[in-house]
Amino acid sequence: MPSKKPKQNQILIIDFYDSFTYNIRQYLLYAGCSQIEIVRYHELKSVDIQQYSGIILSPGPGLPADYPALNELLREVEGNIPMLGICLGHQAIAACYGASLRQFTRPLHGKASNIYVCKPTSALFKNLPEVFRAGRYHSWYVAHTDLPDCLEVTAILKDGIIMGIRHKKLPVEGIQFHPESIITRHGIKVLGNWLEMIDSYRDRSVF
Helix, strand or coil, rough: CCCCCCCCCCCEEEEEECCCCCHHHHHHCCCCCCEEEEEEHHHHHHHHHHHHHEEECCCCCCHHHCCCHHHHHHHHHHHCCCEEEECHHHCCCCCCCCEEEEEEEEEEEEEEEEEEECCCCCHHHCCCCEEEEEEEEEEEEEECCCCCEEEEEEEECCCCCCCEEECCCEEEEEEECCCCCCCCCCHHHHHHHHHHHHHHHHHHCCC
């Protein structure tokens, strides 16, 4: 049986048991998306992933290794459905492709930081300042040391810690900061840009 045709602008948020997930939904609504479904991680097996036009991997507690079904999911949709990972989701994407994670000596919760866009051509950061303020809530980060060749860095902190990545050939993006945080400036714009990327992906004009 052929896969169902993706619904226009039907976004799936995979919830890793994080209170910020519903803020992401609200920001997507603000950005103009009206069809959003939230599915918790343990419910994934009951969902037909291929029916969605875009997938967001939410923030959440723990490490990507705590969610073993993630790698299978990423491989299933690889190259077919645009994906955005936020915080834990960002780390999961990096780890799936072979990157390592490093731990801070102290966790950061509600830390306001300047994000430096180092890939101005990235559609995710289109029409954003090259430096903007964002909220960070994480204890781990993606290491530069063994970032695989298929990924490139799109945003960093002043000290070089990775805040954004994208796949060089596939519609896969990750951001360590929280666009849905009240601390973050231009968060709705970031998510709006991602929605535009989904539309562009249909005619292959961005990726």
